[in-house]
Each structure stands twice: as structure tokens, then as C-alpha cells.
Amino acid sequence: AQSVAQPEDQVNVAEGNPLTVKCTYSVSGNPYLFWYVQYPNRGLQFLLKYITGDNLVKGSYGFEAEFNKSQTSFHLKKPSALVSDSALYFCAVRPRGYSSASKIIFGSGTRLSIRP
Amino acid sequence: DGGITQSPKYLFRKEGQNVTLSCEQNLNHDAMYWYRQDPGQGLRLIYYSQIVNDFQKGDIAEGYSVSREKKESFPLTVTSAQKNPTAFYLCASSPRTSESGKEYFGPGTRLTVL
Numbered sequence: 001a002q003s004v005a006q007p008e009d010q011v012n013v014a015e016g017n018p019l020t021v022k023c024t025y026s027v028s029g030n031p032y033l034f035w036y037v038q039y040p041n042r043g044l045q046f047l048l049k050y051i052t053g054d055n056l057v058k059g060s061y062g063f064e065a066e067f068n069k070s071q072t073s074f075h076l077k078k079p080s081a082l083v084s085d086s087a088l089y090f091c092a093v094r095p096r097g098y099s100s101a102s103k104i105i106f107g108s109g110t111r112l113s114i115r116p
Numbered sequence: 117d118g119g120i121t122q123s124p125k126y127l128f129r130k131e132g133q134n135v136t137l138s139c140e141q142n143l144n145h146d147a148m149y150w151y152r153q154d155p156g157q158g159l160r161l162i163y164y165s166q167i168v169n170d171f172q173k174g175d176i177a178e179g180y181s182v183s184r185e186k187k188e189s190f191p192l193t194v195t196s197a198q199k200n201p202t203a204f205y206l207c208a209s210s211p212r213t214s215e216s217g218k219e220y221f222g223p224g225t226r227l228t229v230l
Contacts, residue, residue, distance in 0.1 A: 043221030108158040
């Protein structure tokens with residue numbers, strides 16, 4: 001079965017330190033990869049996506065993600081965390097070759113907490 | 117959240133009642149989706165629609181129904197057959213022609229069964 005794993009329910013980082021939110025996937029082929037962020041009682045906001053090309057993708061709010069094909073991972077990173085980065089982060093994967101309305105598979109989410 | 121509106125923001129339902137959640141988009145997107153979010157479980161797809169007058173079941177369609185009579189509207193009805201409807205419901209849309217495109221999400225509706 002196709003799946004997306006976010007192994008950490010919560011990540012705690014001090015402000016100013018680098019952060020990593022992990023994501024691995026089990027999807028056949030070369031899927032499209034996404035990161036979304038959710039603030040309390042809000043919808044999801046798009047951060048970045050990987051389609052092809054450079055393995056390091058840059059996105060909104062200073063976030064970036066590194067695609068590793070051999071490890072089927074797409075970890076979210078930021079060099080210097082801000083307290084305002086505290087939110088729920090979702091990794092998502094859409095298989096290639098499907099119609100555009102095919103299912104995006106979401107991970108279970110990782111709560112990022114940045115302490116001052 | 118821009119471009120997609122969901123109403124109401126909070127909804128309370130008595131057991132045995134059907135309720136309808138509204139989702140409207142002005143992005144001219146063909147595809148629309150409904151997700152359910154429960155703590156620790158991420159998002160699960162309920163229904164999706166690629167085009168007007170057509171929709172498909174997602175992973176957890178039992179106890180839910182939808183309609184797509186207009187391109188901009190995709191209402192979700194939570195029926196009394198849904199055994200555990202208390203959850204946060206998210207509507208999304210995307211351009212039909214781009215499978216690499218992101219989905220745009222509405223602000224969500226929190227449904228509580230009393």
C-alpha cells in the first residue's frame with residue numbers, strides 16, 4: 001500500500017537553531033512531493049513542492065526540502081527557526097501518471113514547536 | 117485560504133441529524149476535494165470531483181454524500197449514517213490540468229456532534 005510516514009509527532013527546537021521535519025514515502029514511480037503547513041483552526045497552506053531537477057527545493061518563509069531518491073525521503077528544513085514557525089506540518093505525495101484529481105496521500109503531520 | 121470559503125466555521129449537530137457543509141471557490145478550478153482531519157491521523161479523503169456533475173468516492177466515503185451542480189460549489193452532507201462525525205473538515209481545489217499542482221485549501225469547518 002502506498003503511504004507517507006512522518007516518524008515524529010512533535011519536534012522541539014530553540015529559536016535560531018536549524019530545524020528538520022522528516023518525511024519518507026512508499027509510493028511507486030517518481031511521485032510529486034509537497035509540504036504544507038497548518039496553523040490552529042485553519043486550512044493547509046502550501047510551502048513547497050518537488051517535481052524534478054535539483055534535489056534541494058526552496059519554498060515559502062525560508063523553508064527548504066531535500067529530496068533523496070535512494071532513501072525515498074523529503075525532509076523539510078530551515079537554517080534558523082523562528083517562534084512563528086510553530087505549527088503543524090504535513091508531507092504529501094501524489095503519484096505521477098494519474099489524473100490531476102487523483103489522491104494526494106498525506107502524512108499524519110508533525111507538530112513543530114519553537115521555544116524562545 | 118484565499119479563493120476558497122467554507123461555512124460555517126463551527127457546526128454542532130445532534131445525533132441522527134444530517135448536516136451540510138458548504139464549500140465555494142472562485143479560482144475557476146475544475147477539481148475539488150473534501151478531507152476529514154482527526155488528531156494524529158492526518159487528512160483522509162472523503163470525496164473528490166474532477167468536473168461538474170461528476171464525483172468519486174475517496175477512502176472514507178461511507179456516511180457522507182456530495183453534489184457538484186456548479187463548478188464553484190462542492191457541498192458535503194454528513195448523514196446520520198456516519199458513526200463518528202466529530203472532526204475538522206477541509207475542502208480543497210486544484211486545476212484539473214496540472215497533476216503536479218498544489219491544492220488550495222479552505223479554512224475548514226469544525227463539526228461537533230452533541
